[in-house]
Amino acid sequence: MSFINFENISLTYRTKTQTIPIFDDLNLSIDKGEFVTVYGPSGKGKSTLLNLVSGFLRPDSGKIFVDGSDLCALSENEVCAYRNKRIGYIFQQFNLIYQFNVRDNVAVPLLLSGMKKYDIERRVDELLDMIGLSNRKNEYPRTLSGGEQQRVAFARAVANDPDIILADEPTGNLDSANGRKLIKLIKDLNTDKNITVLCVTHDARILEQSGSGGSRMIDIETITMQS
Amino acid sequence: MISVKYILALWKRKTLGQIIGFAYMVPLLLFVLCLLMTLLLPLTSDMIFYGNASYEYCYKMPCNIFSVYDRKTVPNETAYSLLHDKDRNALLYSDSAVVYTVNDKAMPDTSELRLYVARKDADLSGTIFTEENFTGKGTPYSNKYDGTSQLYVTHNTLKHLNADVGDTVITEYDSFAHISEDHAIRSVIAGTLKPEYDGSNNRSLAEYDKYSDFSALLTVDEELFFEIAGNDLSEIMTVVFSDEKSDFTDGEAQNITEEIRTDKMETLENTLRERRFVTKVVLRFAFSILVMAAALEMEYGFTRRRCEHDMTVFSMLGMRRSSVRRTIAVQVLIRFLISVAAAVLLCRYVYFRFISDMYCEPLLLLFIAASFVIAGTAYTVIRSLIKSLKGV
Numbered sequence: 001m002s003f004i005n006f007e008n009i010s011l012t013y014r015t016k017t018q019t020i021p022i023f024d025d026l027n028l029s030i031d032k033g034e035f036v037t038v039y040g041p042s043g044k045g046k047s048t049l050l051n052l053v054s055g056f057l058r059p060d061s062g063k064i065f066v067d068g069s070d071l072c073a074l075s076e077n078e079v080c081a082y083r084n085k086r087i088g089y090i091f092q093q094f095n096l097i098y099q100f101n102v103r104d105n106v107a108v109p110l111l112l113s114g115m116k117k118y119d120i121e122r123r124v125d126e127l128l129d130m131i132g133l134s135n136r137k138n139e140y141p142r143t144l145s146g147g148e149q150q151r152v153a154f155a156r157a158v159a160n161d162p163d164i165i166l167a168d169e170p171t172g173n174l175d176s177a178n179g180r181k182l183i184k185l186i187k188d189l190n191t192d193k194n195i196t197v198l199c200v201t202h203d204a205r206i207l208e209q210s211g212s213g214g215s216r217m218i219d220i221e222t223i224t225m226q227s
Numbered sequence: 228m229i230s231v232k233y234i235l236a237l238w239k240r241k242t243l244g245q246i247i248g249f250a251y252m253v254p255l256l257l258f259v260l261c262l263l264m265t266l267l268l269p270l271t272s273d274m275i276f277y278g279n280a281s282y283e284y285c286y287k288m289p290c291n292i293f294s295v296y297d298r299k300t301v302p303n304e305t306a307y308s309l310l311h312d313k314d315r316n317a318l319l320y321s322d323s324a325v326v327y328t329v330n331d332k333a334m335p336d337t338s339e340l341r342l343y344v345a346r347k348d349a350d351l352s353g354t355i356f357t358e359e360n361f362t363g364k365g366t367p368y369s370n371k372y373d374g375t376s377q378l379y380v381t382h383n384t385l386k387h388l389n390a391d392v393g394d395t396v397i398t399e400y401d402s403f404a405h406i407s408e409d410h411a412i413r414s415v416i417a418g419t420l421k422p423e424y425d426g427s428n429n430r431s432l433a434e435y436d437k438y439s440d441f442s443a444l445l446t447v448d449e450e451l452f453f454e455i456a457g458n459d460l461s462e463i464m465t466v467v468f469s470d471e472k473s474d475f476t477d478g479e480a481q482n483i484t485e486e487i488r489t490d491k492m493e494t495l496e497n498t499l500r501e502r503r504f505v506t507k508v509v510l511r512f513a514f515s516i517l518v519m520a521a522a523l524e525m526e527y528g529f530t531r532r533r534c535e536h537d538m539t540v541f542s543m544l545g546m547r548r549s550s551v552r553r554t555i556a557v558q559v560l561i562r563f564l565i566s567v568a569a570a571v572l573l574c575r576y577v578y579f580r581f582i583s584d585m586y587c588e589p590l591l592l593l594f595i596a597a598s599f600v601i602a603g604t605a606y607t608v609i610r611s612l613i614k615s616l617k618g619v
Contacts, residue, residue, distance in 0.1 A: 084545025095540045099236035111229045112545045
């Protein structure tokens with residue numbers, strides 16, 4: 001069995017006025033340590049795919065297995081723990097907590113995991129060293145550039161040594177130089193620690209130009225059509 | 228842990244924004260508190276009065292204004308002019324004297340006075356009670372009453388006297404009274420009165436007459452009570468409390484003055500039962516709690532929307548839904564408590580400065596409260612409509 005398995009996934013968004021089918025009988029497998037890039041136009045379900053893997057969304061039908069566990073069968077607390085310890089999320093908008101300084105932002109997943117204060121401090125220092133922002137740990141996100149904010153978001157995503165990195169348009173708000181840096185960080189992690197990366201983007205060329213592209217490129221329209 | 232950190236961080240930054248964010252709650256709570264005080268204080272003072280009163284009988288006597296005087300020492304004309312006097316604010320009663328004042332505004336001939344008396348004997352004496360009569364404040368004074376007297380006055384009276392609750396005041400009597408050799412009574416200002424008008428002749432310690440702008444009450448030697456409220460009234464309603472039924476039979480009551488007649492006589496127990504204190508207090512508290520709950524719910528909604536982004540991020544990072552809810556709830560509670568504290572501080576000023584001496588129909592207050600609720604509901608409905616239209 002693959003590391004991540006989507007089995008006959010169907011999902012429909014329903015509003016008061018309309019019904020939007022996203023996936024209908026989707027089947028997709030991703031192996032451990034694979035770097036998968038999902039590309040395609042907006043509104044086709046790329047982010048939804050990530051939300052399904054993170055357990056944030058549940059499908060209408062079908063099953064999602066991650067490392068053999070059926071996500072749909074997990075309780076709310078188990079899903080939270082799974083999201084906290086096994087998933088690292090990188091967003092296009094960085095999604096930092098703007099009331100927290102850099103150090104506290106990185107510490108959020110560690111605090112949520114119940115780690116001891118001393119260990120948190122040690123780990124945060126380690127991560128800030130890694131992204132080169134040790135000297136700015138007491139600053140607030142608004143004082144950082146976009147690239148720096150995304151690096152903080154990256155540090156936060158990998159704080160708990162997750163098995164899976166979910167990146168939603170990670171370079172969308174970055175210039176090409178910063179985009180390349182970020183992709184390199186993700187790629188290194190993927191290679192060094194065998195972390196599975198699922199990256200979605202509306203324009204795969206950006207990732208290719210960044211020197212990444214991933215080990216597998218999936219067109220979201222293809223898999224939705226297939227399904 | 229993360230919740231606490233987040234809440235503290237919220238206050239570390241953008242404090243002004245935070246305060247402005249829930250500033251709307253302060254006037255809302257201020258209104259609720261003022262409403263609560265308006266509704267409860269008169270009842271409370273009533274309850275205190277009835278609780279402390281050792282009288283078994285209660286007489287209510289409508290009478291002409293000229294009747295209130297010491298018939299032994301004050302001729303009708305004197306009492307008349309006395310009530311016309313420029314003096315203001317307050318009234319007290321002792322074993323043998325009624326001391327009263329009238330507002331600055333001269334009381335016209337056609338004016339009416341709502342007067343309440345609690346007393347044991349039948350003698351009434353009148354005197355002028357003015358700011359000048361309060362000769363001292365907080366200074367030891369020994370007389371036959373020896374500090375057991377209590378004075379209740381309106382906030383306006385307090386301001387006029389430059390006194391405060393707890394202050395000891397000395398009231399001097401004029402030459403009419405002949406109460407004591409030194410013509411003075413030492414009393415402690417035991418509280419302020421919030422008048423309430425209930426449109427009936429029911430006696431209330433803090434009953435408000437819509438034509439009046441003051442009221443006052445004094446207990447002397449824990450035996451005697453007197454309250455007066457009003458000017459511009461042509462009749463007064465005298466309520467007499469007595470230990471013994473025989474003290475105030477119809478005939479005897481009429482002996483005080485020809486104009487006074489006993490209108491109704493009942494036991495205090497019945498009076499208490501009639502007034503349904505507990506029910507009223509419970510209902511008014513329930514109403515206030517309802518309004519506060521609505522305010523809390525509204526603030527919860529606002530906070531949830533304001534923190535939606537951060538809470539979504541926390542959820543993505545593994546925070547449980549219950550922790551998210553708790554984080555929001557604690558924020559709401561903090562804001563609410565700060566608002567309550569601010570409202571209480573403001574209420575002290577606003578209520579006593581502007582509201583306590585202002586007559587306001589309870590129905591009007593309820594109408595204002597209902598308007599708040601309707602406006603809130605309309606806001607919610609319109610907001611949902613706009614949201615759904617945008618969704619289309």
